[in-house]
Amino acid sequence: MKKTFLLTGAAVVALGAAVAWVATRPALDAAAPAGIAILDAYKSEVGRYVIPPDSDILAEPNVDQILYGKRLLADTKRLLPDNVGAQMNCNSCHMLDGKIDAANGYINTVNFYPRVMPRAAREVDLEGRINGCFQRSMNGKPLDRDGPEMKAMIAYMEWLRQDVPKDQRVDVVNAGVIDESLIPDPVRGQAVYAAKCAACHGGNGEGTFDQFGDVIFPPLWGDDSFNIGAGMARTYKAAQFVKWAMPPAMHLTGQLGQGGVLTDQEAVDVSEYFTHMPRPDFAPKANDWPNGNKPKDARY
Amino acid sequence: MRFAKYALLACASALAIGWGTAISTQWWLAPKRAAVIDITDPALIARGEYVARAGDCVACHTVPGGAPFAGGLGLQTPMGTIYATNITPDPETGIGSYGYGDFERAVRQGVRPDGAHLYPAMPYASYRVVSDADMQALFAYFMSSVTPVSKENQPTTIPWPASMRWPLAWWNMLFSSPRDFTPPEGADEVITRGAYLVEGLAHCGACHTPRGLAYEEKALSEDAAGLFLSGSVLEGWYAKNLRNEDTGLATWSEAELVTFLKTGRNDRTAAFGSMSDVVEHSLQHLTDADLTAIARYLKSLTPREGREEWRPNEDLTTATLRAGDFTAPGALTYVEHCTACHRLDGMGAPQVYPALKGNSMVFADDPSSLIQITLAGGRMPETPAHPMAFVMPGFAHLTNADLAELMTYIRNSWGNHASPVTEADIARMRHEIANKPIHYAPEAGR
Numbered sequence: 001m002k003k004t005f006l007l008t009g010a011a012v013v014a015l016g017a018a019v020a021w022v023a024t025r026p027a028l029d030a031a032a033p034a035g036i037a038i039l040d041a042y043k044s045e046v047g048r049y050v051i052p053p054d055s056d057i058l059a060e061p062n063v064d065q066i067l068y069g070k071r072l073l074a075d076t077k078r079l080l081p082d083n084v085g086a087q088m089n090c091n092s093c094h095m096l097d098g099k100i101d102a103a104n105g106y107i108n109t110v111n112f113y114p115r116v117m118p119r120a121a122r123e124v125d126l127e128g129r130i131n132g133c134f135q136r137s138m139n140g141k142p143l144d145r146d147g148p149e150m151k152a153m154i155a156y157m158e159w160l161r162q163d164v165p166k167d168q169r170v171d172v173v174n175a176g177v178i179d180e181s182l183i184p185d186p187v188r189g190q191a192v193y194a195a196k197c198a199a200c201h202g203g204n205g206e207g208t209f210d211q212f213g214d215v216i217f218p219p220l221w222g223d224d225s226f227n228i229g230a231g232m233a234r235t236y237k238a239a240q241f242v243k244w245a246m247p248p249a250m251h252l253t254g255q256l257g258q259g260g261v262l263t264d265q266e267a268v269d270v271s272e273y274f275t276h277m278p279r280p281d282f283a284p285k286a287n288d289w290p291n292g293n294k295p296k297d298a299r300y
Numbered sequence: 301m302r303f304a305k306y307a308l309l310a311c312a313s314a315l316a317i318g319w320g321t322a323i324s325t326q327w328w329l330a331p332k333r334a335a336v337i338d339i340t341d342p343a344l345i346a347r348g349e350y351v352a353r354a355g356d357c358v359a360c361h362t363v364p365g366g367a368p369f370a371g372g373l374g375l376q377t378p379m380g381t382i383y384a385t386n387i388t389p390d391p392e393t394g395i396g397s398y399g400y401g402d403f404e405r406a407v408r409q410g411v412r413p414d415g416a417h418l419y420p421a422m423p424y425a426s427y428r429v430v431s432d433a434d435m436q437a438l439f440a441y442f443m444s445s446v447t448p449v450s451k452e453n454q455p456t457t458i459p460w461p462a463s464m465r466w467p468l469a470w471w472n473m474l475f476s477s478p479r480d481f482t483p484p485e486g487a488d489e490v491i492t493r494g495a496y497l498v499e500g501l502a503h504c505g506a507c508h509t510p511r512g513l514a515y516e517e518k519a520l521s522e523d524a525a526g527l528f529l530s531g532s533v534l535e536g537w538y539a540k541n542l543r544n545e546d547t548g549l550a551t552w553s554e555a556e557l558v559t560f561l562k563t564g565r566n567d568r569t570a571a572f573g574s575m576s577d578v579v580e581h582s583l584q585h586l587t588d589a590d591l592t593a594i595a596r597y598l599k600s601l602t603p604r605e606g607r608e609e610w611r612p613n614e615d616l617t618t619a620t621l622r623a624g625d626f627t628a629p630g631a632l633t634y635v636e637h638c639t640a641c642h643r644l645d646g647m648g649a650p651q652v653y654p655a656l657k658g659n660s661m662v663f664a665d666d667p668s669s670l671i672q673i674t675l676a677g678g679r680m681p682e683t684p685a686h687p688m689a690f691v692m693p694g695f696a697h698l699t700n701a702d703l704a705e706l707m708t709y710i711r712n713s714w715g716n717h718a719s720p721v722t723e724a725d726i727a728r729m730r731h732e733i734a735n736k737p738i739h740y741a742p743e744a745g746r
Contacts, residue, residue, distance in 0.1 A: 027723075028730035030699045053702075054636040071624050074639070096640060199688040200652055208649060212622075216649045249641065249653070249690040252677040256640055256693055 036101075037171040038164055049107070049170040051099050052162055062155055065148075069156030070097060072149055076138065078214050080149060085139035085280070087207055087215045087224040090153075093137065093232065095245055098160060100255055102176035103245035106157045108169045121291045126154060136229040139280050176244035179264045180236045189273030192266050196247055197274075205277060221277030228299040229282030235272045235297040243267035275299070322469035323415065335432075337400050339440040348441025351434045354501040354590070355427070356582035359574075360384045369442075370394075370449040375421045376535045376736060377515070380458030382421045390448040403439045410472055417468035419456070420476070425520055426503035429481035429496070475516035484522055487600070494597025495521070497590060498529075502582070505529055507539035507574060526604035531666065536732040537573040538668040540661060545603030546610035547664055547718075557595035558588070564681035564689075567650040569659045572678030572692075573669065580681035612658060612715030618645040630709025633702050637695060638710075646714035652690060657714035667721050670707055671729045696733075700726040 035048030057066045072079055073090040074097065091097060098106025114125035124132070127150055131142035143150045164170055194203070200217040201207060207219035219225040231237045246259045262270070276299075285300050338344065352358070361384045363372040371386035389396040395403065402413040410417055410424035418424060430438075456463055481500065483492040498504045499521050509517040510532040519528040531541035531548070541548035549557065556566045564571040564579035571579045583591065603609075617628075621644040626632040635644070638656075642648045646657035656662050661669055677694035680686075695703065700723040711718040 025731075027700070027727040028734065029727065030697050033697065054632050055702075058632075067624065067626065091640070097636070195687055199686065200649070208652075210643060210645060210647060210649075212645075216643070217652075247688065249692065252679065252691055252694055254693060 038168050039171050040168050045171075046168060047164075049162060049164060051107075052160070054097075057159060060159060065152050065155045066159045068148075069152035069154070072153050073097060073156060075214070078212075080143070083134050083138070083140045083143055085141075086137070086219070086226055087209070088138050088218050088226060089215060090133070092215070092218040093241065095248070096255060098157070100245075100258075101172040102174075103241065103258070104174060105172055106160050107172055108161075108164075108174070110154070110157050110161045111164065111166050111169060118291075118293055119288050121289070126157075130154075135284075136282060137226045137232060139225075139227040139230075139282075175237070175240040178236055178239045178243055178267060182265050182268045184235055184268045184272030186269065186273040186276060188266075189269035189271070192262065192270040193273055196262065196266075197270065200247070205274060220274045221279050223280060225279050227280040227282040229285050229288070233275050233279065233299050234295065235268065235275050236295075237297070238271035238275050239264070239267040242271050318470065319466055322466045325411075325469045325473065335400050335436065337436050337439050339443045341440060344437050344440040345444050346441075347434075348437035348439070349445060350585075351430075351438045351501060352441055353582055353585040354497060355430075355438070356502070356578055357387065359577045359581040360421075361387050367447065367449040367451070369446050370451045372451070372454055374454075377421065377458070379462050380456055382419050382456045382458065383454035384421075385453045386449065386451045387442065388446050388449045388451075389443050390450050393450050393452050394448060395442065396448060400436065400439050403442070404435055407438070408435065409478075410468070410476060416465050417472060419465075419468065420471065420515065423503040423506045425476040425517065426500055426505060428476065428479055428520075429500040431481070431496075434501070471514060471516070475514065479520075482521070484597075484600070487597075490593045491597045491600050493590065494593035494595070494600075497594055498597055502594065504542065507534050507537075508532060508542050522601065526602065529598070529601060530604065531664070533666060533668050535574070535736070536668055536672050536729060538664055538666040539575070540664055540669070542598050543601040543603060543607075544599050545601075545607040547660055548603075548607075549598055549660070550603070550609050551658060551660055552599075554592070554595045554599055557598065558591045561586075561591045561594060562588070563683050563685035565651055565654070565686070568655050569661060570654045570680045570690075572673050572680070576679055576681040579683065584681070584683040584685075610660075610663075613717055615657065615715040617713035617715075621645075628709065628713075630705040630707075633698070633706045634709055634713075637698070637706075641692075646710075646716075651686065652688075656710050657716065659716075663711055663716045663718040665718075667707060667711065667718070667725065668729065670711070671703075671721065671725060672733065674703060674707060675726070675729055676733055696730070700730075 033050045035050045037045040038047040038049050040046045054070070057063055057070075060066055073094065076089040076091075077084045077087060094104045094106060096103075098104070098109070110126060113129055114123050116122060117124045117129075120128075127145045130150065130153060131145070134140045134142050193205075197220070201220050202217075205220040205222060205225070207224065208216040210216050226232050232241065242259065243262055243264060244259050247261060248256050248259070250261050251258060282300075288294075288300075289298070358368050360373055360375065361369045361371050363370075366372060367388070369386070369388045371384045373384045374381040375384070386394040388394040391397045395406075398406070398413060405411045406413070406418065406424075408424060408427050408430060410420065410422060412418060481496055484495050487495065505517050505520060505528060508529045508531060509519055510527060510530060512518050519525070522528050526543060529542040532539050544550055552560075552568075556568065559566040560569070560571070561579065561583045563584065564576060586594075620628070621631065621635065621639075626635050641653040642656050643653075646655060648655040664670070673692060675694055675696045678692045680689040680691070682689040698706070703726045704721050704723045707721040710716070711721065
């Protein structure tokens with residue numbers, strides 16, 4: 001009889017242990033974000049930057065302004081039809097609300113301006129830079145520099161900066177590197193376009209639109225695309241974006257909008273192809289690069 | 301003490317009789333079909349290749365990047381991982397020494413030439429109904445057209461005593477008894493063909509029919525209770541309900557279904573997980589007539605009792621999000637992480653990014669697939685229909701709380717309505733993903 005008791009006891013203890021083990025098994029959750037190095041002028045790390053979730057905006061005193069700015073960047077054509085001539089949104093090029101490395105992020109933007117820019121050959125501030133985008137990439141009209149729309153867009157970028165001081169920068173790049181010594185071949189580029197781009201941007205670069213007529217994938221040439229004054233109209237500048245951000249949705253891990261699918265040569269070829277397709281002119285182009293030093297891929 | 305002695309004796313005798321019966325089944329239950337097949341007949345081989353496609357043999361019996369049919373892919377079961385075997389005609393490590401009778405017995409009855417029983421991870425319970433003509437063509441194809449590869453089989457990780465094979469004879473007698481294909485009552489030629497493919501070669505029920513305690517499919521063909529193809533969870537994926545009812549295929553048209561089977565996507569959704577493999581390896585190669593037959597048969601499966609038609613609610617989400625109101629729980633997270641592809645109207649981009657609105661995977665009774673694809677990402681099948689196959693990245697870096705709120709939002713927006721997803725659901729899926737087997741046996745020498 002003693003044996004039976006002993007066995008029963010052992011069974012109860014084993015069962016209890018099993019239940020306890022399952023109950024105390026830690027609930028898995030997301031790992032804490034690693035953050036990105038913040039560098040000072042000497043490129044030494046002085047802190048870590050964590051891409052803030054949008055929910056953090058809710059704690060800001062100007063929450064409405066920041067969220068409005070976020071919406072304007074994402075739905076620019078719909079919300080600012082008078083200022084946007086093309087079928088484009090800011091986020092068409094500045095993927096994921098600018099929270100991204102190597103694909104025109106906004107993380108360091110506020111700290112980058114004002115600055116003397118070679119194309120204008122004078123100091124350009126952030127308002128001036130944003131309006132440059134509206135006139136060139138968006139083929140539209142500048143915003144009121146002091147209007148609520150401009151202030152809201154800058155408020156979003158200011159929030160995204162997360163108080164990183166002016167003389168420091170978060171270790172992300174605006175555009176990844178591309179080998180500019182490569183000779184572009186638009187014929188090969190056309191084939192790359194058909195294979196890797198047309199599924200979204202359309203066989204004739206016409207873009208894709210939703211039930212409301214709002215742009216899903218922007219047109220890459222034609223009247224509704226960016227004009228020849230846009231950075232994206234230049235072969236190597238476009239190739240940087242194509243190489244590092246296109247095509248999106250290709251990887252199981254990492255952020256959306258990370259390319260890395262095409263070779264440098266393919267990116268240069270396809271960029272040569274689509275940048276040189278017909279697109280709107282940019283009237284004030286005569287004022288660009290007044291001191292010379294025009295880049296080799298400028299369209300005029 | 302005396303009672304214990306008798307009990308022990310009785311147990312031992314029962315075990316001995318059970319064991320004896322089990323190991324003898326190979327002689328008295330499974331007669332060999334020793335037909336002689338002309339394995340050089342090109343027409344037969346071609347037909348066999350089509351049958352192999354329909355049976356999707358390559359998907360389980362090939363590791364990513366490995367030689368076709370050489371085995372090694374792991375299948376996760378609650379007790380351990382079972383690795384698919386080498387079914388190339390290599391005489392040493394494959395099935396090269398099999399006669400037609402051996403082959404037929406293995407494929408249709410789950411018995412190896414040495415008398416050992418196969419694990420029912422091999423869907424022989426479904427292959428039971430495959431016709432003799434198809435089976436003979438399949439044999440000709442495997443023996444003549446498949447390249448022999450010398451590759452040893454990988455043992456399972458199922459621990460002893462559960463790994464013993466002789467009790468499988470009992471499993472076999474209980475759950476995979478001999479049967480012939482019976483056309484559904486009153487079915488026309490097309491639906492009959494669809495039923496034959498779905499029940500047999502395509503073995504759709506292996507994933508889509510719920511399983512019982514002994515891991516058996518609760519129904520192998522249309523049943524009165526309507527359990528057949530009513531949805532089941534396997535490897536953390538919810539293989540959706542395929543019956544023509546509410547959260548099943550009621551919202552799908554036959555044409556949408558055919559497009560999905562052939563290309564892995566339609567305007568509404570895209571295949572992911574194991575279904576992506578099924579489309580890529582199997583379904584895209586079937587004729588339009590066979591795909592139509594499959595679709596029409598599935599649409600003929602009647603709703604279970606009480607499963608009224610699923611109707612979407614009014615879409616209030618699209619206008620709210622477009623107006624910039626992100627105050628609903630989960631809405632801001634959605635706008636931050638999902639709108640770039642799935643858009644404010646939840647419609648995605650047709651044939652590129654799947655819609656969330658009206659997508660039955662999103663509002664399925666069991667949210668496992670939605671949770672797993674959101675955590676681990678998903679890949680569309682590659683087919684000639686589309687130049688690009690897109691990939692959804694995983695969002696495991698978001699917290700359980702954020703993900704639970706987000707998925708509850710997605711399951712209840714744009715007119716969708718379904719049960720909420722909890723933080724515990726997310727945590728459970730993280731455990732499931734963390735404990736996935738290496739999906740293939742390591743190659744020799746690595």
